[in-house]
Amino acid sequence: MAKKIAFTKMQGAGNDYIYVNTLLYRIDDPAAAAVKWSAPHFGIGSDGLVLIGRPTDSETADYSMHIYNADGSEAMMCGNASRCIGKYLYEKGMTMKTTIRLETLSGVKILKLHVGDDNKVRSVTVDMLEPRLQVPEQYTGATVIGPDDSLRPQLADKEGVFVSMGNPHFVNFVRDVREIEIEKEGKALEHHAAFPQRCNIEFAQVVGKDQLRTRVWERGSGITMACGTGACATAVAAALRGLTSRNVDILMDGGTLHIEWNANDNHVYMTGPAAFVFDGEIEE
Structure with a gap:
């Protein structure tokens, strides 16, 4: 039975x-x-x-x-x-x-x-806890932080940032997230040779002061309504790029998460x- x-x-x-x-x-x-x-x-x-x-x-x-x-x-x-x-x-x-x-x-x-x-x-x-910005050794595709055309097939107008929140994320800032074919481009990046253990992929657009509209292609699951670690990685990447402050709202398909990248302890707090x-x- x-x-x-x-x-x-x-x-x-x-x-x-x-x-x-x-x-x-x-x-x-x-x-x-x-x-x-x-x-x-x-x-x-x-x-x-x-x-x-x-x-x-x-x-x-x-x-x-x-x-x-x-x-x-x-x-x-x-x-x-x-x-x-x-x-x-x-x-x-x-x-x-x-x-x-x-x-x-x-x-x-x-x-x-x-x-x-x-x-x-x-x-x-x-x-x-703290974000990690160094590319792990198992990710052999040269430098992933910053623009690298070899990492962005069909994404030549976008700039990616690698952030680990205990799992790997590659955040791409775009002009209009509605124009992105998430399944096609997310899948291509997840399985890119630069990510031998695959990677979570985010596409983010600044839509207001300290507000980012983000869509997610999650490693192993595909398109998801939201991703908490992905929201954290997006917030860190946006702050590094000078697009937002360290306190942001991440608007995802399933709802909004508030992310604070605390300057005192360097920890990322997600609510x-x-x-x-x-x-x-x-x-x-």
């Missing part, structure tokens, strides 16, 4: 994942489950699968997060998913803390929950919503 797994579907600015409490349910093959369950029409439909569990080091973290994209690849970190986990843990009664330390593959992230009078989590601020969609059961 097939084992049934209880899950919760949640979304943060439209970035939707399937969440499973692995303290209660063991997932034997999370990569295969992510592919099967994320499929539209035939599965639950999502951007991927998030597993909530015990941390490896319980002295520095309260809980852990492992995230698998819709294609089964494991991601290092997801800002939107981390906010959803904060809401999940608090509103499901797994913690009474309003500051939670979450272990991820890119380090321990601190979640600050903003709770209303009704004891519901209204929004979450995540300390995303945004998290919401339950529905609970259910599915066979593994």
